[in-house]
Amino acid sequence: MFSRLMPREGNFFELFNAHGDRIIEASRSLAAMMADFSQAETHAQRIDGAERAADKITHEAITLLHKTFITPFDRDQIHQLITRMDDILDLMQDVAETIVLYDIRKVSPEARQLAEICQMCCDRVKAAVALLNNLRQSEAILKTCAEIDRLESDADRVMRSAMSKLFRDEADLKQLIKLRSIYELLELITDRCEDVANVIEGIVLENS
Numbered sequence: 001m002f003s004r005l006m007p008r009e010g011n012f013f014e015l016f017n018a019h020g021d022r023i024i025e026a027s028r029s030l031a032a033m034m035a036d037f038s039q040a041e042t043h044a045q046r047i048d049g050a051e052r053a054a055d056k057i058t059h060e061a062i063t064l065l066h067k068t069f070i071t072p073f074d075r076d077q078i079h080q081l082i083t084r085m086d087d088i089l090d091l092m093q094d095v096a097e098t099i100v101l102y103d104i105r106k107v108s109p110e111a112r113q114l115a116e117i118c119q120m121c122c123d124r125v126k127a128a129v130a131l132l133n134n135l136r137q138s139e140a141i142l143k144t145c146a147e148i149d150r151l152e153s154d155a156d157r158v159m160r161s162a163m164s165k166l167f168r169d170e171a172d173l174k175q176l177i178k179l180r181s182i183y184e185l186l187e188l189i190t191d192r193c194e195d196v197a198n199v200i201e202g203i204v205l206e207n208s
Contacts, residue, residue, distance in 0.1 A: 012072055013133040015061045019054050019085050020126035026050040026092045027122035033096065034115035037105050044096040051093040058086045072133075073207050080199045085129070087192045088122065095185045102178045110162035111179065114186035117155045121193035124148045128200050138208040145197040145204075155190040159183055 026047045033043035061082045065071065071078055098104075128144040131137045162183050170176040 012061060012064065012078060015057055015064070016081065016085070016129045016132065017126075019057045019061075019082065020129045022050040022054040022057070023085060023088055023122045024126050026054075026089055027119040030092050030095060031112075031115045031119045033099065034107060034112045037099075037107075040096075040099055040104075044100050047092055047096040051089045054086060054089045058082050073203050077199060077203050077206075081129075081196065081203070084192060084196045084199055085125070088125065088189060088196065091185055091189045091192060092118075095182065095189070098178075098181055098185065102181075104178055104182070107182060108162065108166070108179060110158055110165065111182050111186065113158050114155055114162070114183065114190075117151055117158065118186055118189045118193075121148055121151045121155075121190050124151070125193050125196050128197065132200065132203065135204060135208045138204045141204050142201060145201050148193050148197040152190040152194040155187050159187040 029043040029046040029050070033040055033047075062079065065075060065078055124144050124147050128141055128148070131141045131144070135141075163180070166176055166179055166183070170179065
C-alpha cells in the first residue's frame with residue numbers, strides 16, 4: 001500500500017549533475033586561487049558557497065532516496081555516489097580555509113600543478129556523472145573513469161616529488177608545515193575523485 005504512494009523514480013540524475021556543477025565551480029576557483037593569491041579570500045568565499053550549495057543537493061538526494069520506491073540503480077550506490085562527490089567539495093573547502101587561515105601568500109609550482117590536476121579530475125567526475133543516465137554509453141563512462149585513475153596517479157607522482165623537494169630545500173619550518181598541509185589536501189582531492197570513479201565503475205559493470 002505505502003509503496004504505491006511513493007514515487008517510483010526520482011530526479012537523481014538531475015541532482016548528480018547539479019552537484020557536479022558545484023564541483024566544477026569550486027575546482028576552478030581553487031585553481032585560480034593557487035595561481036593568484038591576491039584574490040584568495042574571494043575565491044575562498046566562492047568555494048564555500050559551492051560547498052554549501054552542494055550540501056543542500058546531497059541532503060535532497062538522500063531524502064529523495066528514502067522516499068523513492070524504485071531507484072535507477074542500487075540504493076547503496078546512489079548514497080555512495082552522492083556522498084563521495086560531497087567529500088570532494090569538503091576537501092576543496094578545507095584547502096581554501098587552510099590557505100586563508102595560514103595566510104599563505106605564495107606556493108610552489110608543484111602545488112599549482114596539483115591544483116590543476118584536481119581541476120582536471122573534477123572535470124572528468126562531472127563528465128562521468130553526466131553520462132550515467134544512459135548506461136548504454138558504458139564504454140565512454142569507463143574511459144572517463146580510467147582518465148580519473150590516471151590523473152590520480154599523476155597527482156601521486158607530483159606529490160612525492162614535491163615532498164622530496166620540500167624537505168630537501170625548505171629551510172623555513174613554518175613554510176614547510178604549511179606547504180605540506182596544502183600538498184596533502186590537494187592530493188586527497190584526487191583520491192576522492194578516484195573514489196567517485198570507482199563507484200561509477202561499479203554502477204556501470206552491474207547495470208550494463
